[in-house]
Amino acid sequence: MSTPRSEPAAEPARERELDKLARKWAYQVSMTAYIPLPHKEIERVMRELAQEVFAAVTTELFDEDRAAAVGERLVELHCVGRTSLRCSVDVLASALTADERLQRTAGSALRIARVLNAVACGYTDSVRWQTVDQQTRINQALQEAVRNAEQSRQTREAQRDEAFAELSLLRSELGHQLLHDVRTGLPNRQFFTTRLEQVLNMGSPTTVYHLEVDGLGTICDGLGRHDATGLLKVIAERLTSLVADGEGMVARFDSGRFAILVETEDRAPDPAPVVARIKAVLAEPAIVDGVAVIMSASVGVVQSPPYPSNPATVLHAANLALRRAQRLGAGHWATLVPHEREHEELWLAATLPTAWRAGDVGVEFRPQIRLSDGRPTRLDARLRWDHAELGTLAHDRCVSLAERTGFDRMLGRWLLDQTGERLASWSGDLPVTVPVASGQATDPGLLATIGESGLPAERLQVSFPAGAAGGLATLAEAGLGTALHDFGGTAGDVTCLSDAPVHAVRLASRLTRRAGEPIVGRAVRDLVALAHQAGAIVVVDDLRTGAEADWWRAAGADLATGPLYPLPAELDDDLGW
Structure with missing residues (x-):
């Protein structure tokens, strides 16, 4: 990729503005992604890119490739955090619209928009091609593995079944690790969300229980990491026992937060008995390294219908219900009623x-x-x-x-x-x-x-x-x-x-x-x-x-x-x- 073309040095005031913009841009974009460069070097590069953006706006003949090169350069610098592009566009937009020389130039607003659009397009194209390149390398590696396996099959016929079995086991293990919590073996948030989406799309009455074990962080700190893992497994086993006889899933989201998905054929049941069972199984003493641990949980409950078949909406509502329960105190539970203005205070x-x-x-x-x-x-x-x-x-x-x-x-x-x-x-x-x-x-x-x-x-x-x-x-x-x-x-x-x-x-x-x-x-x-x-x-x-x-x-x-x-x-x- 070509290096952005440099422009003649601007007047001192413009140089100072570019320095200020570069510092601001470097600071804010560094907060969105890890950039493996010293901060001074980041500022220097951002100054070059800023100068390119201003040049693209002020040059009489609009050069889309020149602006796009700025976006591509951001990707090369690893500015690929979730908000890196939005941060960069916001910083540049603020600087361009505040520039007095551009304010006096007819049509500058349109040129600014076109330049920023080109920067964003260059950025997204570069990210896409980078992803494609990574996928290509992965595919090539997999193809190489298959070729090697085939060669091994041809030369060592006796070991064929064993080699394929090991490969299948490896793939299965990797897939399991991607979709399950390492410490408890429960499905993780990604797996839970996928299953929730499937259930919602089928139109089955669904209830989500989002719970957090009260004070689990304090308990785990007191027990130590090894015993804390044992306690998490106990919690996982007890919660899983609640859905052993029906259609349901238990997942661990993070720390002391778990989720239970219960699907029924007729209508969503009264959540109170399930919440009571959750509290009952957690209240039974768990013996960990000779220590009896008794736990409680705060629970947020959401049912669909009437919530729409959107897993993100349902999980967000469940989180709000959990926070409402926690405001009532440890061990409480709460539901979220649709169309109630539950978001009003927030x-x-x-x-x-x-x-x-x-x-x-x-x-x-x-x-x-x-x-x-x-x-x-x-x-x-x-x-x-x-x-x-x-x-x-x-x-x-x-x-x-x-x-x-x-x-x-x-x-x-x-x-x-x-x-x-x-x-x-x-x-x-x-x-x-x-x-x-x-x-x-x-x-x-x-x-x-x-x-x-x-x-x-x-x-x-x-x-x-x-x-x-x-x-x-x-x-x-x-x-x-x-x-x-x-x-x-x-x-x-x-x-x-x-x-x-x-x-x-x-x-x-x-x-x-x-x-x-x-x-x-x-x-x-x-x-x-x-x-x-x-x-x-x-x-x-x-x-x-x-x-x-x-x-x-x-x-x-x-x-x-x-x-x-x-x-x-x-x-x-x-x-x-």
């Missing part, structure tokens, strides 16, 4: 950063009202997501979604910054309470983040989740007001009251919603008294009626928020969102 969590960047997530303020006289004494800063389809998503749900992806720290920092900016432009002097999420509460840089927000310490109260209040003492020492929210009266919650100064306690909504029940009401009154004894005031949220306000006033609560107490008009004009 979808919202994934799209929250985009909505935030688009300005759909904002900060709203609500007053904390003194129950004794109905006067506002403090403001709450809260997140709010105005979703086009689901309406308004409140603060707690925004935080819960952000915590799923680790976005909670960035969102919490933004909440502090926005609160600081809004208060700086407001003429009022009410103090403000800003809640932080669990991830932000454990951030050692939280105090510095608060300082950078510009919020005055004398007006700021930071509210921690009751279960993650380790940083309260640090903020209190710095002169900041501190509070606990989602306070439910657990031993950990109560301990927080004595570990650090706490100025306010917000009772958990799971208690406040049921405060009218006799037992819960008494517990709530005791918690209010406990908080007062610790020197903290008590705040209750989501009050909607005057009767509720009267009840909490009688129970000893100090402040309240909720729809009953909208932001006063004079504050809404300045702070409303």
Whole structure:
């Protein structure tokens, strides 16, 4: 293959841009595949290729082969990871479309598209021919083996049957290894997926049980590799016994994850009895090197129909069902109901950063009202997501979604910054309470983040989740007001009251919603008294009626928020969102 033609040196600015592009391209493509070259050499080659791409776009006569050679060169460099081509096209597209000289050139967008298409075509053609070449060499090797076997048959007639038997055994063994797990002998994911596709295409009622043995990694680490393999074989034998009398398959996917495929003739059965049998066989003590191991499993169940005859869809649904079961705790099981919006929380969590960047997530303020006289004494800063389809998503749900992806720290920092900016432009002097999420509460840089927000310490109260209040003492020492929210009266919650100064306690909504029940009401009154004894005031949220306000006033609560107490008009004009 010819080396890409070099172009005359560009002006200094263009050279710098090419250097920058080469570094970016080299770094990103190195993350997608192993390239057996020093990084500096990779950057040098990427610079040459980038220069070729720019030349292909700017040359008056379009040369498709020149652009295709860039794709071919990427394959030669072993940039053949699953996302290598997409990464390269994304990097080049960004650089080409951002180039000022090309932006001023008529028709440049079409030329860019043609060049990138040629690069992709060159890449895919090269990969295809490389695959064909590999297959050819394999076929040649097999043909050579057959020829040798034939020659051996002719010269040593007596050994013919033995030679063919050995070859057949070798092929069978290789095929078995490709489709089975080495440590347990069970079918692997590939074999399971193929069988699932066959069953689904036949239209048979099918149930997939995707299970993970709880804590298996910890158990295996404790037993050691040899004994761990023995335990995996025990698990495999016990699960296989569940389908010994019917149509089914057991497979090991990875680590402690297994799958069971059960097919029936009439309709998919109730999965509960099968799940019970799975738990029962795992709960029987397994003696491994003199150690009795008792196991449990979390199980996700999917049935088809009604799920469509697509194995990838069914397995993805089974994985989601397993994750749902694991959220319930070890040893639980869950099914996935078709057309239920089982992806809603995952979808919202994934799209929250985009909505935030688009300005759909904002900060709203609500007053904390003194129950004794109905006067506002403090403001709450809260997140709010105005979703086009689901309406308004409140603060707690925004935080819960952000915590799923680790976005909670960035969102919490933004909440502090926005609160600081809004208060700086407001003429009022009410103090403000800003809640932080669990991830932000454990951030050692939280105090510095608060300082950078510009919020005055004398007006700021930071509210921690009751279960993650380790940083309260640090903020209190710095002169900041501190509070606990989602306070439910657990031993950990109560301990927080004595570990650090706490100025306010917000009772958990799971208690406040049921405060009218006799037992819960008494517990709530005791918690209010406990908080007062610790020197903290008590705040209750989501009050909607005057009767509720009267009840909490009688129970000893100090402040309240909720729809009953909208932001006063004079504050809404300045702070409303």
